[in-house]
Amino acid sequence: xxxxxxxxxxGLSPTTVSRALNGYPEVNAETRARIExxxxxxxYRANTMARKLAxxxxxxxxxxxxxxxxxMINPIFAEFMAGASEIYSSEGYETLLAAVPAANEVQTYxxxxxxxxxxxxxxxAPRLNDPRVDLLRELELPFVVHxxxxxxxxxPVFLDTNNRRSFEQATTYLxxxxxxxxxxxxxxxxxSFARRRRRGFEQAxxxxxxxxxxxxxxxxxxxxxxxxxxxxxxxxxxKPPTAILTSSTISALGVARAIRDAGLQIGDDVxxxxxxxxxxxxxxxxxxxxFTALQSPIRxxxxxxxxxxxxxxxxxxxxxEIWKCEFIEGRSTGPAPKETPA
Amino acid sequence: xxxxxxxxxxGLSPTTVSRALNGYPEVNAETRARIExxxxxxxYRANTMARKLAxxxxxxxxxxxxxxxxxMINPIFAEFMAGASEIYSSEGYETLLAAVPAANEVQTYxxxxxxxxxxxxxxxAPRLNDPRVDLLRELELPFVVHxxxxxxxxxPVFLDTNNRRSFEQATTYLxxxxxxxxxxxxxxxxxSFARRRRRGFEQAxxxxxxxxxxxxxxxxxxxxxxxxxxxxxxxxxxKPPTAILTSSTISALGVARAIRDAGLQIGDDVxxxxxxxxxxxxxxxxxxxxFTALQSPIRxxxxxxxxxxxxxxxxxxxxxEIWKCEFIEGRSTGPAPKETPA
DNA sequence: GCATATTGCCAAAACGCTTTGAGAGGGAGC
DNA sequence: GCTCCCTCTCAAAGCGTTTTGGCAATATGC
Numbered sequence: 001x002x003x004x005x006x007x008x009x010x011g012l013s014p015t016t017v018s019r020a021l022n023g024y025p026e027v028n029a030e031t032r033a034r035i036e037x038x039x040x041x042x043x044y045r046a047n048t049m050a051r052k053l054a055x056x057x058x059x060x061x062x063x064x065x066x067x068x069x070x071x072m073i074n075p076i077f078a079e080f081m082a083g084a085s086e087i088y089s090s091e092g093y094e095t096l097l098a099a100v101p102a103a104n105e106v107q108t109y110x111x112x113x114x115x116x117x118x119x120x121x122x123x124x125a126p127r128l129n130d131p132r133v134d135l136l137r138e139l140e141l142p143f144v145v146h147x148x149x150x151x152x153x154x155x156p157v158f159l160d161t162n163n164r165r166s167f168e169q170a171t172t173y174l175x176x177x178x179x180x181x182x183x184x185x186x187x188x189x190x191x192s193f194a195r196r197r198r199r200g201f202e203q204a205x206x207x208x209x210x211x212x213x214x215x216x217x218x219x220x221x222x223x224x225x226x227x228x229x230x231x232x233x234x235x236x237x238x239k240p241p242t243a244i245l246t247s248s249t250i251s252a253l254g255v256a257r258a259i260r261d262a263g264l265q266i267g268d269d270v271x272x273x274x275x276x277x278x279x280x281x282x283x284x285x286x287x288x289x290x291f292t293a294l295q296s297p298i299r300x301x302x303x304x305x306x307x308x309x310x311x312x313x314x315x316x317x318x319x320x321e322i323w324k325c326e327f328i329e330g331r332s333t334g335p336a337p338k339e340t341p342a
Numbered sequence: 343x344x345x346x347x348x349x350x351x352x353g354l355s356p357t358t359v360s361r362a363l364n365g366y367p368e369v370n371a372e373t374r375a376r377i378e379x380x381x382x383x384x385x386y387r388a389n390t391m392a393r394k395l396a397x398x399x400x401x402x403x404x405x406x407x408x409x410x411x412x413x414m415i416n417p418i419f420a421e422f423m424a425g426a427s428e429i430y431s432s433e434g435y436e437t438l439l440a441a442v443p444a445a446n447e448v449q450t451y452x453x454x455x456x457x458x459x460x461x462x463x464x465x466x467a468p469r470l471n472d473p474r475v476d477l478l479r480e481l482e483l484p485f486v487v488h489x490x491x492x493x494x495x496x497x498p499v500f501l502d503t504n505n506r507r508s509f510e511q512a513t514t515y516l517x518x519x520x521x522x523x524x525x526x527x528x529x530x531x532x533x534s535f536a537r538r539r540r541r542g543f544e545q546a547x548x549x550x551x552x553x554x555x556x557x558x559x560x561x562x563x564x565x566x567x568x569x570x571x572x573x574x575x576x577x578x579x580x581k582p583p584t585a586i587l588t589s590s591t592i593s594a595l596g597v598a599r600a601i602r603d604a605g606l607q608i609g610d611d612v613x614x615x616x617x618x619x620x621x622x623x624x625x626x627x628x629x630x631x632x633f634t635a636l637q638s639p640i641r642x643x644x645x646x647x648x649x650x651x652x653x654x655x656x657x658x659x660x661x662x663e664i665w666k667c668e669f670i671e672g673r674s675t676g677p678a679p680k681e682t683p684a
Numbered sequence: 685g686c687a688t689a690t691t692g693c694c695a696a697a698a699c700g701c702t703t704t705g706a707g708a709g710g711g712a713g714c
Numbered sequence: 715g716c717t718c719c720c721t722c723t724c725a726a727a728g729c730g731t732t733t734t735g736g737c738a739a740t741a742t743g744c
Contacts, residue, residue: 013724045456050700052391078420085441095439099427114387223623281565392730
């Protein structure tokens with residue numbers, strides 16, 4: 001069923017039918033109703049391609065995921081996508097996913113632009129001085145950044161959490177519990193949020209006259225296994241940390257497993273605070289929940305970014321947002337253990 | 343830069359330029375070379391929409407994810423997507439994602455078909471007598487099923503793992519270790535793979551004169567938290583299970599946490615075997631790895647399904663495949679503990 | 685040397701929609 | 715009754731490709 005066929009059956013011109021269905025004002029209410037009913041009855045839907053070609057809008061939002069060397073797929077990203085994609089659908093947009101080898105990332109953006117495949121993009125996990133920002137500006141594609149590139153002047157529209165402040169706050173909380181030997185299990189510091197978290201961590205230590213130990217600050221892909229290995233190594237060192245901060249619940253599980261395998265008690269021998277993206281398959285719930293955490297639902301962030309981008313594309317003025325993490329006291333923290341004289 | 347512009351600059355017709363760039367034979371090698379160089383220099387790319395409209399092919403593959411009531415996003419799905427999407431990209435296809443409320447699922451398929459937005463689809467997590475199979479046949483859209491609908495005669499093309507046999511094998515392994523009190527922590531049994539796993543589990547028990555206990559077989563969304571809660575409950579019952587099988591590493595982590603929180607030792611007091619989709623952020627590695635597992639890399643499955651679908655669309659004959667899980671002995675299993683006379 | 689293939693190119697017609705510009709019909713204003 | 719202005723509708727021209735059908739020019743077969 002094409003527009004023309006539908007028009008023929010109604011004894012109207014394609015023009016009128018098109019206008020009626022697209023909500024243009026210059027069509028009689030009665031005619032419109034008749035057209036709408038017919039369209040529904042015949043199950044007519046405009047052919048996406050034809051519409052896109054005619055309007056010049058693709059009605060699609062792109063998400064480019066670079067598959068890193070490590071070939072790690074980020075479940076956090078998946079949760080973000082779920083939030084975003086739901087909004088796209090409800091607003092009539094399609095979600096275009098491009099999982100490409102990291103080396104092809106820039107090329108992929110260029111292609112998307114040249115072929116006009118998408119109306120806009122979300123930039124994930126911005127790095128320092130992220131080249132994608134300039135690239136997308138050059139390509140004149142609307143975009144919203146999830147995260148912040150502090151170093152970029154004339155900042156693009158972004159949504160971020162207050163990573164620095166959160167980690168400073170969490171660290172201070174642990175300091176007040178008497179802890180003095182800290183460790184930070186961070187995400188990859190090529191990505192700006194990780195840097196900001198470290199800065200918050202270091203700031204809190206410094207504010208309280210404590211020194212950060214480079215060997216106790218690790219940045220890595222946030223896998224359970226990585227976290228386990230690193231924590232195990234730390235715990236086997238002399239003067240192991242009694243307080244660990246980590247960047248995701250996934251790593252937190254690895255840390256927790258290591259602590260237990262080392263024969264220690266979480267929240268007792270070793271305290272742990274994690275950033276918690278509130279992943280649907282890994283909810284930090286209970287009364288109190290297992291982890292003391294800095295929570296910021298990534299899914300909501302996805303939905304919000306989607307809305308911001310859609311508004312941005314529509315030419316509306318959108319302003320960036322910085323969300324606060326919620327601090328949740330759980331069972332993974334407690335007073336620093338008494339020093340056992342070696 | 344449009345095709346016409348490019349043709350004008352070259353002093354050729356759009357026809358010839360199009361043919362040259364699309365590899366048709368009826369163009370002089372010399373001319374073709376000239377065209378290709380010019381296209382590269384000017385950075386010409388065919389407009390996706392125009393091409394789609396002209397060819398009638400959307401060069402996109404759709405994945406519809408129903409967002410359930412529980413609003414759980416499946417990280418396993420994300421890993422599958424990564425595998426699939428990479429293949430699509432490399433074959434010139436785009437990946438279309440539609441995350442919609444479960445209630446809109448059928449409607450979404452219908453819309454995708456009517457608007458001709460995709461050339462084919464992957465059906466995820468088939469249920470018993472899954473209505474999507476008939477629907478997609480009716481809509482005449484090519485598709486590949488990830489999983490099996492045993493009940494459907496004239497089965498569609500599918501890729502599955504031998505879930506029944508694997509779970510039978512794993513259960514038998516535990517029986518041979520002397521275990522007699524079992525529990526199964528399954529995925530949602532509305533989905534066919536979960537049923538098959540249970541059948542394998544029950545079969546093994548029956549083969550060895552053991553009875554399955556309905557209260558020790560639970561199906562649920564595979565979250566860490568769910569797994570923790572259920573396991574905790576079991577462990578607090580009289581005659582708790584000494585052997586637990588679970589459907590994903592995520593639930594396995596929950597089980598493990600519960601076992602430890604109950605003051606028990608994994609592989610010692612309680613044995614655990616998990617199905618392992620080999621998620622990139624949760625690799626079951628080590629020597630031996632922490633979990634005894636039935637491993638089947640979901641990412642490879644995604645890539646394979648993608649290839650099957652692309653071949654299917656191209657009209658090639660593709661046959662379904664059933665993959666075997668690899669049995670990996672890890673540290674989470676051991677001989678049944680001696681019965682302590684209560 | 686003539687008829688017949690083959691090669692290399694082009695003009696024009698799709699593809700199915702939106703949008704522009706125009707025009708018929710009817711009501712209002714004088 | 716005439717003009718003017720709405721309201722509603724339409725024909726036609728895009729949008730940027732691919733594809734069909736054809737036509738010169740050259741090569742091939744006898």
